[in-house]
Amino acid sequence: MADPLTLHDPDDPRLHDYTDLTDVQLRRRREPAEGLFIAEGEKVIRRAVQAGYAMRSMLLSAKWVDVMRDVIDATPAPVYVVDPALAEQVTGYHVHRGALASMRREPLPAVSDLLRATPAPGRGEGTVRRVAVFEDIVDHANVGAAFRNAAALGIDAVLLSPRCADPLYRRSVKVSMGAVLQVPWTRLESWPADLGTLRAEGFTVAALCLSDRAVTLDELAARKLGKLALLFGTEGTGLTPGALEAADEHVRIPMDAGVDSLNVAATSAVVFYVTRPGPA
Template sequence: MATFVEIDDPADPRLADYRDLRDVELRKHLEAEHGLFLAEGGKVVRRAVEAGYAARSFLMAPRWLDGLADVLASTDAPCYVVSEALAEEVTGFHVHRGALASLERRPLPSVEEVLAGARSVLVLEEIVDHTNVGAILRCGAALGFDAVLLAPRCADPLYRRAVKVAMGAVFTMPWTRLPDWYDALPSLSAAGFTTVALTLADDATEIEHAVAGLDKVALVLGSEGHGLSARWEQAADRRAIIPMAAGIDSLNVAAATAVACYVTARR
């Protein structure tokens, strides 16, 4: 069972995992150095622990203890009990969901492990916004996709904001990073997947037609700004577009993912 420790000093060194959560660069460095990530909110904390991630510690306001009593009973990690005002002072924002947990990261699986048995996967190139990455993982999980592969420069799916937006899907959806950006798509084609790039290219066909009748599909999505690189756009087996009304050329990448996943799941 968790050990409950009441803390009233915002400078207490035991709260180091939870400091300055709005400073993205600082957090990326700290979390990589210590091999940790944060889960925010009762539902997400519960899903992380139930998925088997080992807790380093918990940070909670008193009113959230009862709702997570069974989770706290399942671990020996300390639970730091603080006022909501102190939590805000330490983290840098109002923790309106009342509960945070610091958890141990796991080594990433290989691409081969993630793709084993998969028929529908998402492949992300240089999507750098944590909110978009979290939303994409949630879309993929909700619509029956089997795995997500991320190019080396994509945002971290275990960054707090991505975890929160994904509502814990990052803990159940198999994912990993691609070790080789340049030949990633040809390697997927060699593994039996038809790679379908979402793009505005002149030879793009409607998404329904691009995925119709395919067995193993890899939907390929590009960055929020310029979309896919020329290398990935040209390396894909097919190029697809979501038809838009006049005057609009595209959707936000997370919204486009939801549409493309829905169509692909019904193929």
């Protein structure tokens, strides 16, 4: 535990982790390269700590010091106190939640290790049975919302194609309310070839799409498959031909009023709920 230290200079090198948070392109490159991500707000910071991520530092406005006292007392990381104007000058936006933490990224697990892991307590019946797979979802808010759905609706693990947005980018973490820190995830390096790993582990890969061979979501759910991987693409172009070819099943959500698709956040919520597993 270190006593909170008040800083006054926006160019202080100790504030480097928090600079230019609104520059999406810069932060997308910088954060993975430097092995960090930013947790914003009390709830998300606490979830990051509870999930086992190590803290590099914390940046607080004065009124948040007492609120975060237990976290401060439990961490060896430095805690910097700044006034709101300085925080805005450093980060590039008004930090209305008053609390930021720079957290250390952990190495991503291998896909096979993730699929064989024992789900966390309350997240499964001893084996991974439901996996969400996202292809080329580049919007950070959509990624965050999808992770929040996954946490709430029985998904044991999430797999991302190489082009998907970073789940640990600040906006993704914020929209997910910290769910990206709770649901195990990793990236598939060879796309879509790595979908074969799911099949090798006994999963049926079901692609959400509008193809002629698609069965309804209700039909898929009625099969009560033991291990199911649910594959989602972008709202505009959907899944790529390679991903569709690699899937075992094509699945559609029946819709009314001439609507043929929903965005990935809405689609994933519906699909996760309908296909949630019963007792093992």
